[in-house]
Amino acid sequence: MATVEHSTTCRACGRDTEPFLSFGELPLANALVPIGTKDESRFPLMMTFCSNCGLVQLAESVDPDSLFRHYVYLSSNSPAFLDHVRILTERLIKERALDAGSLVIEIASNDGYLLRNYRKAGIPVLGVEPARNIAQVARKDGIDTISEFFSIDLAATLRSDGKLADVIHANNVLAHVPDLRGFVAGLASVLKPAGMVVIEVPYVRDMIEKLEFDTAYHEHLCYFSLTPLVALFAKSGLDIFRVERIPVHGGSLRIFARHAGGGASEFSVTQMLSDERQWRVRDPALYRRFADAVEKFRPTLRECLAALRADGKFTRSMDPKEAGFDRSKIDYFAAIKDQLPPLPTGNFKQDLVVFVDGKRSLGKVTFKSLKFSEGVIVQNGNEFKMASVAYVKFARSGTAIMRRKK
Numbered sequence: 001m002a003t004v005e006h007s008t009t010c011r012a013c014g015r016d017t018e019p020f021l022s023f024g025e026l027p028l029a030n031a032l033v034p035i036g037t038k039d040e041s042r043f044p045l046m047m048t049f050c051s052n053c054g055l056v057q058l059a060e061s062v063d064p065d066s067l068f069r070h071y072v073y074l075s076s077n078s079p080a081f082l083d084h085v086r087i088l089t090e091r092l093i094k095e096r097a098l099d100a101g102s103l104v105i106e107i108a109s110n111d112g113y114l115l116r117n118y119r120k121a122g123i124p125v126l127g128v129e130p131a132r133n134i135a136q137v138a139r140k141d142g143i144d145t146i147s148e149f150f151s152i153d154l155a156a157t158l159r160s161d162g163k164l165a166d167v168i169h170a171n172n173v174l175a176h177v178p179d180l181r182g183f184v185a186g187l188a189s190v191l192k193p194a195g196m197v198v199i200e201v202p203y204v205r206d207m208i209e210k211l212e213f214d215t216a217y218h219e220h221l222c223y224f225s226l227t228p229l230v231a232l233f234a235k236s237g238l239d240i241f242r243v244e245r246i247p248v249h250g251g252s253l254r255i256f257a258r259h260a261g262g263g264a265s266e267f268s269v270t271q272m273l274s275d276e277r278q279w280r281v282r283d284p285a286l287y288r289r290f291a292d293a294v295e296k297f298r299p300t301l302r303e304c305l306a307a308l309r310a311d312g313k314f315t316r317s318m319d320p321k322e323a324g325f326d327r328s329k330i331d332y333f334a335a336i337k338d339q340l341p342p343l344p345t346g347n348f349k350q351d352l353v354v355f356v357d358g359k360r361s362l363g364k365v366t367f368k369s370l371k372f373s374e375g376v377i378v379q380n381g382n383e384f385k386m387a388s389v390a391y392v393k394f395a396r397s398g399t400a401i402m403r404r405k406k
């Protein structure tokens with residue numbers, strides 16, 4: 001049974017936060033339940049904002065044990081994602097001149113999808129993956145993996161074991177961490193003096209500008225921009241010296257950090273900080289406007305879905321029994337998020353988020369369970385076979401935007 005903690009304290013700077021968008025109470029996004037299940041646990045989903053440092057976060061945190069100890073997503077299921085990380089690892093091996101005397105640590109190493117690239121190149125690796133079922137998969141594949149949550153304590157243990165890293169990866173995990181400051185302090189503690197931390201997080205600016213409210217769910221405690229990240233890392237003596245915008249998970253940041261004192265930041269950092277200032281990243285009004293846009297979008301979305309249903313084609317492609325919900329009660333139907341480029345070849349697991357019945361979320365379900373793979377969707381009178389569509393996004397205008405597979 002999951003437990004939930006409420007806090008209005010900023011995870012990055014410790015100041016008070018203010019709420020700006022409530023989704024009511026929702027079940028956990030990845031916890032699909034069979035039809036007829038009673039007493040499903042629901043937890044408030046409230047986004048808050050810290051006007052001191054600019055961090056967007058949830059007021060509630062569900063204990064990580066109930067979210068991440070048994071995880072269902074294998075990174076290796078997505079060929080596009082594998083390409084994405086292979087290119088990154090090749091680049092770092094070259095840039096950092098990594099060899100048999102180096103160590104690469106990955107936090108949230110999943111099934112070893114990333115580390116195996118280093119291992120193939122003869123570079124020692126260590127994974128940290130709390131999902132025991134997935135850590136086991138990695139170990140079977142020969143990737144040394146600790147089945148724990150990364151924390152300041154685990155970092156101390158690694159350090160005393162002499163396990164210091166030349167490169168630390170942490171892809172799409174920072175947003176899940178309740179003790180953000182402890183996590184970053186832990187990074188600093190296991191990083192060699194000349195080492196480098198490479199972290200990918202969804203970018204809050206993309207969420208706001210593309211109205212990606214579907215990325216808000218209990219697992220995602222924080223929604224980052226560069227401004228609060230720079231301050232957060234500086235607290236632990238880490239300097240973010242390079243940043244890249246990458247088109248994964250609806251738009252992400254890839255930040256590069258090193259111990260402070262390593263020289264001036266690259267232009268990418270000063271440029272983005274300046275852009276964020278102009279965008280008014282620490283102005284509460286920015287986030288209130290986003291909340292208003294989400295609320296305004298809601299009836300439009302319902303109409304759009306009603307129209308799709310009335311057409312019959314959408315309905316036929318969704319078997320409510322199999323999908324496990326009552327279609328008449330769909331409230332928010334959020335996007336099948338744009339996947340990693342190049343677009344994947346058909347595995348769309350976990351890319352659809354459905355909010356139903358006012359407050360109810362049936363969470364992320366697969367294309368297959370909705371039979372989208374055999375379905376037809378209509379946009380502007382044109383029929384699209386789902387097989388030819390890479391992703392669907394319901395836009396502000398209420399129309400379905402489709403990107404066709406290349």
Ligand SMILES: [Zn+2]
Pocket residue numbers: 010011012013014015050051052053054055
């Ligand atoms: Zn703050």
